[in-house]
Amino acid sequence: MALQSLTKFNLKNFSLPFLNKQSLTVGLDIGSHAIKICELLEGRNGVKLLSLGSARLPADAVEDGELRDPDSVAEIIKSLLKNLKIKGKKVGISISGYSVILKKINLSVMSEKDLAEHIQSEAEQYIPFDLDDVYLDFQDLQTNTETEDRTDIMLVAAKKDVVNAYLQMLQSVGLKTVLVDVDAFALENSFEMNFGQEGNVVLVDIGSSKMNINIISQGASLFARDVVMGSRHLTEQIQEKFDLEFEEAESIKIGAVSAEDKQEELAHLFVNTTTKWIMEIQKALDFYNSNFPDDPLSKIVLSGGGSKIKGLDLFFSKETGLPVEVFNPFHLTEVDTEKIDPDYLKSIAPEMAIPMGLATRACPL
Numbered sequence: 598m599a600l601q602s603l604t605k606f607n608l609k610n611f612s613l614p615f616l617n618k619q620s621l622t623v624g625l626d627i628g629s630h631a632i633k634i635c636e637l638l639e640g641r642n643g644v645k646l647l648s649l650g651s652a653r654l655p656a657d658a659v660e661d662g663e664l665r666d667p668d669s670v671a672e673i674i675k676s677l678l679k680n681l682k683i684k685g686k687k688v689g690i691s692i693s694g695y696s697v698i699l700k701k702i703n704l705s706v707m708s709e710k711d712l713a714e715h716i717q718s719e720a721e722q723y724i725p726f727d728l729d730d731v732y733l734d735f736q737d738l739q740t741n742t743e744t745e746d747r748t749d750i751m752l753v754a755a756k757k758d759v760v761n762a763y764l765q766m767l768q769s770v771g772l773k774t775v776l777v778d779v780d781a782f783a784l785e786n787s788f789e790m791n792f793g794q795e796g797n798v799v800l801v802d803i804g805s806s807k808m809n810i811n812i813i814s815q816g817a818s819l820f821a822r823d824v825v826m827g828s829r830h831l832t833e834q835i836q837e838k839f840d841l842e843f844e845e846a847e848s849i850k851i852g853a854v855s856a857e858d859k860q861e862e863l864a865h866l867f868v869n870t871t872t873k874w875i876m877e878i879q880k881a882l883d884f885y886n887s888n889f890p891d892d893p894l895s896k897i898v899l900s901g902g903g904s905k906i907k908g909l910d911l912f913f914s915k916e917t918g919l920p921v922e923v924f925n926p927f928h929l930t931e932v933d934t935e936k937i938d939p940d941y942l943k944s945i946a947p948e949m950a951i952p953m954g955l956a957t958r959a960c961p962l
C-alpha cells in the first residue's frame with residue numbers, strides 16, 4: 598500500500614552521491630514547545646547548511662508526541678517555510694511518545710527477506726497494540742559473531758492514526774513526508790554524522806516535555822528511553838513559586854529577563870529539577886555499567902533546549918563522574934556566515950540536533 602510504504606521507517610543512514618536536485622530531506626522536528634527546521638545540501642566535501650530556524654508553538658498544540666491542533670501547527674510551518682525561503686518539499690519528520698514502541702529482540706540470524714516475514718509474528722508478543730493499527734519496521738543490529746549465530750533486532754512500531762495525522766497536516770501545507778523516523782535514532786544519526794562511531798556515548802536530549810536517553814556503542818543503540826520530564830516543568834515551577842504568567846516565568850528561566858532578587862529561590866528550583874533529570878540518567882548509566890562492566894562509558898552529550906541551562910554540563914559531570922558536553926550538530930557542516938549569523942547558529946545549535954539528523958537523510962528518488 599502506498600501509504601504504508603511512504604511511512605515505512607527508514608532506520609539506516611545512507612548517503613547518495615552528489616546530486617543537483619533535492620537529495621536530502623528537509624528535517625522537520627515538531628516538538629511540544631517549538632518546530633525546528635533544518636535544510637542541508639550535500640556537497641563533495643560533506644554537508645552545507647542551507648537554512649535553519651525555529652518557531653514556538655501554542656501550548657498544547659502538540660502533546661505526548663500527538664498532534665492536537667493540526668491547523669495551528671500547519672500555519673506555523675507554512676510561515677516558517679516562507680520566512681526561511683525553503684523550497685524543498687520532501688520532508689523527514691520524527692516521532693516519539695507513548696505511540697512509539699522501540700523494542701530490542703534477539704533472533705537467529707536470517708536473510709532480510711525471511712526476517713521481514715518472520716518479524717510480523719514476533720512483533721505480536723512485544724507490541725502492546727493491535728498490529729493492524731501500527732506501522733512496523735526493524736533493523737538488524739548485526740550483533741552476531743563467529744561463535745554466536747543470534748543477532749539483536751531493533752523493532753519499531755508507531756500508531757498509524759498518530760503518524761497519519763502528521764502526514765495529513767503536512768500534506769495540507771504542500772509537503773511530502775518521505776521519511777518518518779524516531780527521535781532517538783535521528784539524534785543518533787546526527788551525532789554519528791559529526792563524531793563517527795567511537796566510544797560508548799550517552800546521548801541525552803532534554804526537550805520541553807520529555808527527555809530522551811540513548812546509549813550508543815559502535816553505531817548500535819544499547820539503551821533508548823523517553824522519560825516524561827522536560828524543561829517545561831521548570832518554567833511551571835518558577836511560575837508557581839513567584840505567581841507569574843507562563844511567559845514571564847519562561848523569560849526568567851532562559852535568562853532573557855533578569856531576576857536579581859530571586860536568585861536564591863531560583864537556584865533551589867533549578868537544582869531540584871535538574872537533580873530529578875540526573876536521577877533518570879543515572880538509571881541508564883547503572884543499566885549500562887551492570888551489563889557492560891568491561892567497556893566503560895566515554896561521555897554524556899547533551900542536546901535539546903533544556904540542555905542550555907547555564908552550568909548544566911558541569912553539574913551533570915560532577916554528579917556522574919563522566920565528561921559532559923553540549924552537542925553542536927554543525928561541528929562539521931559548512932556554513933555561509935554571510936547568510937547565517939554565527940551567534941544565532943551557536944545559540945540554537947543544541948535544539949537542532951534532531952532536525953539536523955533528519956536533514957542528513959537521503960530522499961528516496
Ligand SMILES: Nc1ncnc2c1ncn2[C@@H]1O[C@H](COP(=O)(O)OP(=O)(O)OP(=O)(O)O)[C@@H](O)[C@H]1O
Pocket residue numbers: 627628629630631632803804805806807808827828829832847850851852900901902903904905906907948
Ligand atoms: N537558554 C535556555 N535555558 C534553559 N532552557 C531553555 C533555554 N532555551 C530553551 N529552553 C527550553 O528548552 C525547551 C525547548 O527545547 P526543545 O525545542 O528541544 O523542545 P521540544 O523539542 O519542543 O520539546 P519535546 O522534545 O519535549 O517535545 C523549552 O522548555 C525551553 O524553555
Ligand SMILES: [Mg+2]
Pocket residue numbers: 628629804805901951
Ligand atoms: Mg524535542
